[in-house]
Amino acid sequence: xxxxxxxxxxxxxxxxxxxxxxxxxxxxxxxxxxxxxxxxxxxxxxxxxxxxxxxxxxxxxxxxxxxxxxxxxxxxxxxxxxxxxxxxxxxxxxxxxxxxxxxxxxxxxxxxxxxxxxxxxxxxxxxxxxxxxxxxxxxxxxxxxxxxxxxxxxxxxxxxxxxxxxxxxxxxxxxxxxxxxxxxxxxxxxxxxxxxxxxxxxxxxxxxxxxxxxxxxxxxxxxxxxxxxxxxxxxxxxxxxxxxxxxxxxxxxxxxxxxxxxxxxxxxxxxxxxxxxxxxxxxxxxxxxxxxxxxxxxxxxxxxxxxxxxxxxxxxxxxxxxxxxxxxxxxxxxxxxxxxxxxxxxxxxxxxxxxxxxxxxxxxxxxxxx
Amino acid sequence: xxxxxxxxxxxxxxxxxxxxxxxxxxxxxxxxxxxxxxxxxxxxxxxxxxxxxxxxxxxxxxxxxxxxxxxxxxxxxxxxxxxxxxxxxxxxxxxxxxxxxxxxxxxxxxxxxxxxxxxxxxxxxxxxxxxxxxxxxxxxxxxxxxxxxxxxxxxxxxxxxxxxxxxxxxxxxxxxxxxxxxxxxxxxxxxxxxxxxxxxxxxxxxxxxxxxxxxxxxxxxxxxxxxxxxxxxxxxxxxxxxxxxxxxxxxxxxxxxxxxxxxxxxxxxxxxxxxxxxxxxxxxxxxxxxxxxxxxxxxxxxxxxxxxxxxxxxxxxxxxxxxxxxxxxxxxxxxxxxxxxxxxxxxxxxxx
Ligand SMILES: Cc1ncc(C[n+]2csc(CCOP(=O)(O)OP(=O)(O)O)c2C)c(N)n1
Ligand SMILES: [Mg+2]
Numbered sequence: 001x002x003x004x005x006x007x008x009x010x011x012x013x014x015x016x017x018x019x020x021x022x023x024x025x026x027x028x029x030x031x032x033x034x035x036x037x038x039x040x041x042x043x044x045x046x047x048x049x050x051x052x053x054x055x056x057x058x059x060x061x062x063x064x065x066x067x068x069x070x071x072x073x074x075x076x077x078x079x080x081x082x083x084x085x086x087x088x089x090x091x092x093x094x095x096x097x098x099x100x101x102x103x104x105x106x107x108x109x110x111x112x113x114x115x116x117x118x119x120x121x122x123x124x125x126x127x128x129x130x131x132x133x134x135x136x137x138x139x140x141x142x143x144x145x146x147x148x149x150x151x152x153x154x155x156x157x158x159x160x161x162x163x164x165x166x167x168x169x170x171x172x173x174x175x176x177x178x179x180x181x182x183x184x185x186x187x188x189x190x191x192x193x194x195x196x197x198x199x200x201x202x203x204x205x206x207x208x209x210x211x212x213x214x215x216x217x218x219x220x221x222x223x224x225x226x227x228x229x230x231x232x233x234x235x236x237x238x239x240x241x242x243x244x245x246x247x248x249x250x251x252x253x254x255x256x257x258x259x260x261x262x263x264x265x266x267x268x269x270x271x272x273x274x275x276x277x278x279x280x281x282x283x284x285x286x287x288x289x290x291x292x293x294x295x296x297x298x299x300x301x302x303x304x305x306x307x308x309x310x311x312x313x314x315x316x317x318x319x320x321x322x323x324x325x326x327x328x329x330x331x332x333x334x335x336x337x338x339x340x341x342x343x344x345x346x347x348x349x350x351x352x353x354x355x356x357x358x359x360x361x362x363x364x365x366x367x368x369x370x
Numbered sequence: 371x372x373x374x375x376x377x378x379x380x381x382x383x384x385x386x387x388x389x390x391x392x393x394x395x396x397x398x399x400x401x402x403x404x405x406x407x408x409x410x411x412x413x414x415x416x417x418x419x420x421x422x423x424x425x426x427x428x429x430x431x432x433x434x435x436x437x438x439x440x441x442x443x444x445x446x447x448x449x450x451x452x453x454x455x456x457x458x459x460x461x462x463x464x465x466x467x468x469x470x471x472x473x474x475x476x477x478x479x480x481x482x483x484x485x486x487x488x489x490x491x492x493x494x495x496x497x498x499x500x501x502x503x504x505x506x507x508x509x510x511x512x513x514x515x516x517x518x519x520x521x522x523x524x525x526x527x528x529x530x531x532x533x534x535x536x537x538x539x540x541x542x543x544x545x546x547x548x549x550x551x552x553x554x555x556x557x558x559x560x561x562x563x564x565x566x567x568x569x570x571x572x573x574x575x576x577x578x579x580x581x582x583x584x585x586x587x588x589x590x591x592x593x594x595x596x597x598x599x600x601x602x603x604x605x606x607x608x609x610x611x612x613x614x615x616x617x618x619x620x621x622x623x624x625x626x627x628x629x630x631x632x633x634x635x636x637x638x639x640x641x642x643x644x645x646x647x648x649x650x651x652x653x654x655x656x657x658x659x660x661x662x663x664x665x666x667x668x669x670x671x672x673x674x675x676x677x678x679x680x681x682x683x684x685x686x687x688x689x690x691x692x693x694x695x696x697x698x699x700x701x702x703x704x705x706x707x708x709x710x711x712x713x714x715x716x717x718x719x720x721x722x
Contacts, residue, residue: 122493149452187449366664
């Protein structure tokens with residue numbers, strides 16, 4: 001079965017359009033109930049964390065740009081469950097959920113948003129730049145497409161250590177739909193193809209890049225076909241169905257792991273809010289908003305679990321209260337964490353110290369006169 | 371003459387004959403030494419393997435180390451420079467060749483927004499040990515898009531280290547240092563230096579990044595310079611010595627970090643300063659050096675700092691126009707004489 005799946009995945013095949021039935025219907029029979037309930041808990045954690053980030057932004061606890069995963073919870077959870085702890089992950093700036101699902105303490109993720117030194121990037125990155133070497137989260141990246149060449153190079157590095165096989169390390173590189181129009185995407189896919197790199201490019205198609213639709217921006221709006229020029233097989237999955245996302249990601253990751261070849265996965269998702277916390281999304285029509293809300297994966301998962309008898313209302317409430325408590329604790333931790341001391345400004349200029357590195361503050365003399 | 375990489379003072383090896391090699395060979399030797407020493411060192415670039423490099427810097431290395439260590443890339447500067455960053459984040463030590471510096475503009479986002487940022491922005495969790503080698507420079511009738519000196523684009527950026535060796539000895543010692551360094555190092559070569567020759571000490575002793583060298587000692591005037599222009603300055607210094615004018619030449623070697631102390635110390639001694647640079651005048655290296663001297667040697671200066679830089683035009687193809695635009699020995703001599711005249715320099719002064 002697995003063999004046939006991989007063979008089929010080599011071509012770009014028209015996927016069945018996701019239907020409502022898929023996101024409201026029964027789960028695969030062999031899917032353990034506990035795991036499905038855990039998925040729900042993870043999705044709720046992301047949801048509550050992001051709603052809290054939105055609030056904290058409005059209270060000016062968080063600065064800069066802040067992009068949320070609201071509406072993408074099933075996508076994030078499905079992708080991250082398919083990824084092994086030994087795999088490497090590169091993402092775009094919409095990265096809070098990925099950091100949480102890579103196992104980072106919510107408090108340290110929130111502390112990064114608050115710009116505290118206890119943050120995952122020591123308060124130097126902020127919302128768009130979550131990093132954790134131990135979790136092999138190799139960074140959120142704020143330049144559209146900027147993560148794609150480095151992710152490709154990480155996959156190149158993997159070819160120097162280890163062989164293809166079930167335990168092989170691979171790279172997952174996440175990006176948005178709008179990002180498939182930038183040159184770095186195409187150059188990287190080409191490199192991955194000619195060098196046979198173990199990497200999965202994941203396009204989270206939330207239908208918009210800021211206010212621009214996929215159709216307005218992409219010459220080939222079926223984004224999973226965009227690997228064709230590089231003979232990289234693509235697959236499209238329903239991003240509101242956590243199991244569908246995980247299965248699609250596994251097929252793509254298997255190809256990278258077992259065959260050491262790149263793969264492309266398009267995950268059809270929705271953005272429930274504006275591009276970032278400050279965007280009221282006036283460009284979205286009432287119908288757009290309704291469509292996105294109807295597809296909201298978090299209540300959909302709850303309904304499906306209840307319908308399947310895998311969850312009861314009390315247990316669901318318990319999960320939700322637990323997420324709220326975790327998020328409240330994260331906020332408390334971030335709040336209580338100290339600000340980075342200005343004296344630490346020059347801590348990470350160079351990994352190898354060298355002579356004459358400038359440590360001048362604004363207004364300091366550039367040269368000391370003896 | 372060569373310089374001791376540790377003290378930066380001119381070093382004369384008595385007795386033993388130091389091998390004389392070309393700048394090209396010195397680079398090739400350094401690459402071979404590092405490929406041999408550390409299996410994580412890989413070379414990436416267009417035409418560096420089968421073609422042996424557009425300027426043959428990587429000659430023989432594909433045969434010796436194979437296609438995985440010496441990797442030809444498609445024409446995709448943004449892609450392969452970025453790939454080098456990611457490989458470096460996972461512990462490789464990529465040495466990228468960009469065919470000429472002009473093409474680095476295609477990769478500027480990866481260099482400036484990624485290579486230079488990743489160590490600091492992620493809180494020091496991942497170093498990016500990589501080198502980008504590339505030749506710049508005009509004078510080869512390659513016209514406007516292929517003749518540029520864009521060093522300040524890179525030297526402006528915190529997080530990068532930028533070196534520009536002038537001699538074969540420094541080319542080797544700084545390349546060894548750059549490859550062993552854990553930060554992204556921009557390694558600026560110059561087309562007109564590849565065939566120059568000089569003594570290169572045996573062994574694989576790296577230089578110290580971030581230090582200038584006094585390439586020639588003198589008492590009357592300091593010429594501050596780097597890369598190809600250093601060879602011009604040294605030639606002028608030798609010529610003027612015959613007239614009894616003693617020129618000190620400071621070779622910056624490292625543009626980031628910039629060794630302001632060595633520059634200021636020299637000018638405090640000579641009281642006169644000229645910057646010779648191959649980049650354009652406005653906002654160039656000379657502007658930075660002049661500002662440095664305003665702060666660090668103002669009371670010692672007998673006259674304003676002068677700059678000899680490229681004319682501010684897209685460099686034309688026609689030879690007479692190209693020659694007119696690029697700074698050369700005559701331009702430097704003219705400015706030195708003007709500065710000496712303005713300060714009523716007489717030859718006796720050198721004996722004071
Ligand atoms: C190179 C570059 N251009 C423009 C921007 C501004 N920008 C930030 S996000 C964005 C839209 C990206 O859309 P998409 O790839 O679909 O990701 P999404 O935000 O939907 O997750 C733009 C234009 C940027 N950060 N980088
Ligand atoms: Mg989008």
